[in-house]
Amino acid sequence: MIRLVKPYISFEDVEDNIREIFASGIHTKGVYSKLLPQKISEYTGAKHAFLTTSATTALSMCLRLVGVAKGQEVFISDFSFPASANVAEDLGAISILTDVSLDTYNMLPDNLQSTITRNTKAVIFVDALGNPSGLHEIAAICREHNIPLIEDAACSFGSSINGQKVGSIADLTCFSMHPRKLLTTGEGGAITTNNDEYAEALKIKLNHGANDEGSFVDYGFNYRMPEIACAMGCFQIDHIDEVVKERRLQYEMYCEHLVPLGFKPQIEEGGAYANRQSVVLSVPQGVSRNALIAALKERQIESTLGTYCLSATPYQRDQYDEIQPNAYWLEQNTITLPCYRGLPLEKVCQAIEDALVSL
Numbered sequence: 001m002i003r004l005v006k007p008y009i010s011f012e013d014v015e016d017n018i019r020e021i022f023a024s025g026i027h028t029k030g031v032y033s034k035l036l037p038q039k040i041s042e043y044t045g046a047k048h049a050f051l052t053t054s055a056t057t058a059l060s061m062c063l064r065l066v067g068v069a070k071g072q073e074v075f076i077s078d079f080s081f082p083a084s085a086n087v088a089e090d091l092g093a094i095s096i097l098t099d100v101s102l103d104t105y106n107m108l109p110d111n112l113q114s115t116i117t118r119n120t121k122a123v124i125f126v127d128a129l130g131n132p133s134g135l136h137e138i139a140a141i142c143r144e145h146n147i148p149l150i151e152d153a154a155c156s157f158g159s160s161i162n163g164q165k166v167g168s169i170a171d172l173t174c175f176s177m178h179p180r181k182l183l184t185t186g187e188g189g190a191i192t193t194n195n196d197e198y199a200e201a202l203k204i205k206l207n208h209g210a211n212d213e214g215s216f217v218d219y220g221f222n223y224r225m226p227e228i229a230c231a232m233g234c235f236q237i238d239h240i241d242e243v244v245k246e247r248r249l250q251y252e253m254y255c256e257h258l259v260p261l262g263f264k265p266q267i268e269e270g271g272a273y274a275n276r277q278s279v280v281l282s283v284p285q286g287v288s289r290n291a292l293i294a295a296l297k298e299r300q301i302e303s304t305l306g307t308y309c310l311s312a313t314p315y316q317r318d319q320y321d322e323i324q325p326n327a328y329w330l331e332q333n334t335i336t337l338p339c340y341r342g343l344p345l346e347k348v349c350q351a352i353e354d355a356l357v358s359l
């Protein structure tokens with residue numbers, strides 16, 4: 001079976017570090033837990049970086065930090081993984097699921113500008129599948145209305161806009177280190193910010209509410225990552241640019257083969273440089289995406305949908321009644337294709353071509 005993804009890290013890459021951790025007996029709050037946020041901060045150019053257990057806990061923490069409470073509105077890109085909205089639902093906030101561009105798959109500025117209200121407390125902009133296109137336009141609207149912008153960059157470590165890395169652009173940026181991501185620690189996440197006040201509060205909130213003197217000045221949580229996971233992250237961050245280059249090359253090769261067959265790529269706009277964490281295209285008009293996934297499975301090739309239209313999930317439909325048309329179209333018509341080092345890409349493209357004939 002040709003799998004969708006394979007991690008870019010092997011046991012040998014971190015074997016020495018793991019031995020060192022076991023020899024020291026320090027499995028949390030050790031050297032790697034300090035080093036990884038430093039490396040994230042250096043790499044992204046963000047002034048501050050903090051680790052969490054996942055992007056979900058990172059997003060949840062950021063919503064609390066900016067004071068989102070019951071009954072307040074949070075605008076959220078509608079084409080994403082459900083975690084992007086679950087965190088707002090969990091606080092009793094009202095998720096305003098906002099439609100996206102059919103080209104970039106990201107939140108459309110007009111949809112935000114025309115519906116923002118005085119009850120809007122935060123915006124969660126999702127870099128769909130790793131693509132940060134449109135972030136600056138959304139940031140400008142947030143600034144105009146004095147609303148904090150939280151970037152769901154779960155998929156976009158290594159992406160940038162005009163050379164500026166994701167992580168140093170929005171007020172708060174949340175990353176994931178799940179195994180589908182390019183930088184993986186098994187599970188894990190991070191928050192970056194340039195804002196000193198947010199950083200000071202996060203330091204306390206992520207330490208059970210204790211300040212540097214050990215006084216419990218707030219309530220807080222434990223979202224720490226273990227040392228072994230941090231060591232994995234430290235290794236991969238030094239190689240992330242190579243990984244991004246490889247994936248972008250594979251994306252281009254897919255496009256060369258598939259665009260002439262009627263597939264459409266996800267577009268990068270305004271200087272965006274996507275890490276291509278997920279290789280996603282929309283299928284040719286008239287082709288059933290689900291039938292294509294099934295036909296590829298018969299040919300021993302794993303593929304899946306692009307991602308979800310949040311407003312069409314059964315949970316969200318019970319809360320709100322409007323399905324966003326572009327996000328829904330993308331959910332139904334996009335496909336994620338295999339991408340990893342050593343992938344027999346020509347073979348996958350040939351299988352797609354054969355499958356299309358058979359549909």
Ligand SMILES: Cc1ncc(COP(=O)(O)O)c(C=O)c1O
Nearest residue numbers: 054055056080081083154176178
């Ligand atoms: C856009 C987006 N946000 C949030 C998440 C949740 O990430 P995690 O599994 O690290 O909680 C994901 C997971 O795939 C995602 O794709």
